[in-house]
Amino acid sequence: MSLRLRPPRASDEAEVLAAQRELENEHFVFAFLRPHQTFVEFVKLTEDHRHGRSIDPDWVESTWLLAELDGVIVGRSSIRFELNEFLLTQGGHIGYAVRPGHRRLGHATEILRQSLVVARAGGVQQILVTCDDDNVGSAKAIEANGGRLENIVDINGVPMRRYWIH
Numbered sequence: 001m002s003l004r005l006r007p008p009r010a011s012d013e014a015e016v017l018a019a020q021r022e023l024e025n026e027h028f029v030f031a032f033l034r035p036h037q038t039f040v041e042f043v044k045l046t047e048d049h050r051h052g053r054s055i056d057p058d059w060v061e062s063t064w065l066l067a068e069l070d071g072v073i074v075g076r077s078s079i080r081f082e083l084n085e086f087l088l089t090q091g092g093h094i095g096y097a098v099r100p101g102h103r104r105l106g107h108a109t110e111i112l113r114q115s116l117v118v119a120r121a122g123g124v125q126q127i128l129v130t131c132d133d134d135n136v137g138s139a140k141a142i143e144a145n146g147g148r149l150e151n152i153v154d155i156n157g158v159p160m161r162r163y164w165i166h
Helices: 010-024 039-050 085-091 107-121 136-144
Strands: 004-006 062-069 072-080 094-098 127-132 148-155 158-165
Touching (some): 062 107, 085 148, 094 127, 107 127, 136 158
Antiparallel strands (some): 072 094, 148 158
């Protein structure tokens, strides 16, 4: 079986929360769970966002997908179909994460490849993808998918690489 992106289901709660804990150690968000929000509410909200509903003023229409391989959640992707000021500076159209135990296996490259298909199907043609300057694995995944470095910007003392994919 190959890696595939898919919407979250209520039955994914234990794995998503485990991934959340793993990435919190790196100060990275796996799932955008709100305080006091149940996982079922989170799944419903991701569905609403995918259809342009229930979007907070600081957010944009988006989809949040899990990356599954042989029944195991190995990562996730956040695909935004437009950019606000924050996303233009540092978030980009696509954000992705790979769980620590599944890195260096090509998953980030494949998650990004499939995310590009989803973004283009949603009408985005010039796609901004960013990563920390010291995240060599992510930079390689972006470049493998045709990313061209525009610049490196300072975000609160952290150098951020900004790539465009056409």
